[in-house]
Amino acid sequence: MWISHRWSWRAIKAFALAALEARKLxxxxxxxxxxxxxxxxxxxxxxxxxxxxxxxTLFKVRDEITKLRGKPDFYYFPPEQPPVTEDAQRALDWAVDHEIKSGISGEITTSDVLLGIWSETDSPGHKILATLGFDDEKAKELDSKSAGPGLLEGWQQNLSS
Structure with a gap:
């Protein structure tokens, strides 16, 4: 049986922007x-x-990426649609699994993606987050803010206003 997972428009946009940023870097x-x-x-x-x-902030993240990777090769031209790394794929898979396990049957959100990045402890994204002060407590707090029933209710209230 094939199961389709719905991605929020914000998560789709974030993924597209990630590919663009990879090319820029x-x-x-x-x-x-x-x-x-x-x-x-x-x-x-x-x-x-x-x-x-x-x-x-984005500026701090970019600064940490430069520290981690060094300056990019000016003459290297990456592919138009760069494939994802193994750790990025595992982070995205984690996001899907997290949404399934939540039992809400909603969309996979950017919070799921961020928590997926955090789950990949050896990945550059995790290392950058840790360097900038993100930790397990913040991950739990984000998870609770993202999964709360008030999130959808607030969204629906904004539509009716």
Missing amino acids: KCPKTGTEALLMGVMIEGTSVAAKYLWGNGI
Whole structure:
């Protein structure tokens, strides 16, 4: 039996922005660090607002990526659609599994993606988050903010206003 998973429009946009950022950084593949930037650049999701609210900014993330990877090769031209790295694929798979296990039968969100990045402890995205002060407590807090019933109710209230 084939099961289709619904991705929120914010998660889809974040993924597209991640691929774009990977190309800008002259990376041959889209890694967890690019996924992290995609979530942050999307900017309107619970995950993005949570990161910004905790002092994790796009400029700090880019600075950490440069420290981790070094300066990109100016003459390297990455593919138009860079494939994802193994750790980024595992982070995305984790996001899908997390949504399934929640039992809510909703959409896979940028919060799920961010928590998936955090689950990949050896990945560049996890290392960057840890360096900038994200920890297991913050992950639990984000998870509870994202999964709460007030999130959908608030969204529905905004539509009726």
